[in-house]
Amino acid sequence: MKLTSKGRYAVMALVDLARFDTINPVSLRDISLRQGISLDYLEQIFSKLKKNQIVKSTRGTQGGYFLSKKPNEIKLTNILNAVDEKVKTVQCKKESKKGCNGKATKCVTHDLWDELETHINTFFEKKSLQDLLKNNSERVN
């Protein structure tokens, strides 16, 4: 059970953005350098963040990205869903009556995993970008 880099990068990048986009838009190049993330990879990630209205952008020289909402309105769950870092604990389709092994009833562990999923999602729904900002405000480069 692990978190992928895509999700981690998305949050790192947005924390960076939240810190530096107050005056001008921030270029991916800057984020790439500051956070040590591949520029090309960042572009893929921001493409999704933009589709999900988490960031907006202006093109051209001096262009860049900026948050489309305030940091306290952006929850972790929004970010991770945007980049397809979904929490997936059950194997079966939830709506279906069938179990993960193809049997007619849900498997003996189904309810457990479902409970776990809720447990994790609750964590993500509570945390906002703002929360991450507080803890790191002192160590601006």
Next chain:
Amino acid sequence: MKLTSKGRYAVMALVDLARFDTINPVSLRDISLRQGISLDYLEQIFSKLKKNQIVKSTRGTQGGYFLSKKPNEIKLTNILNAVDEKVKTVQCKKESKKGCNGKATKCVTHDLWDELETHINTFFEKKSLQDLLKNNSERVN
């Protein structure tokens, strides 16, 4: 962020074992049939469960596996660790001072993921096999 089949199967198999090992050892073949898990794959999983003293076995005809402790003494965390389904949220080595991106300091999201890891592990430490048994006791095949 997802749970792998190995972890899911391990728990399913042990719930099965807890239900049926009270009189005789249970063969993997039976578990395979009841739970719909590949026999060969189960063998790999049980090899690890045995190394971690979660189950014991007797060989030969009428042999099989049985739990080495009582269901309420076996926590989810024991099971999942045994089959290497570890929760891994941070990318960096925790002891190291370096961050996940090779920089000198921990990244801006490190503490967040660490907190998430604790959050998930707490869930696994609370739940025991016994808890799963209760919820499913009525639907014995």
Next chain:
DNA sequence: TCTAAACTTGACCATTTTAGTCAGGTATGT
């Protein structure tokens, strides 16, 4: 004693996912 059931071990493999790279664009401020 013979045999079949069941555990044991290790190698092997197809598919999928991950974490990117690469090669082109297009838009725009100066």
Next chain:
DNA sequence: ACATACCTGACTAAAATGGTCAAGTTTAGA
């Protein structure tokens, strides 16, 4: 015009996943 920066899609090496396969060893019971 031109450099900067966003945008798009195709491609890929490496790792993880979810198994299978082959060749044992052990032991209960006929």
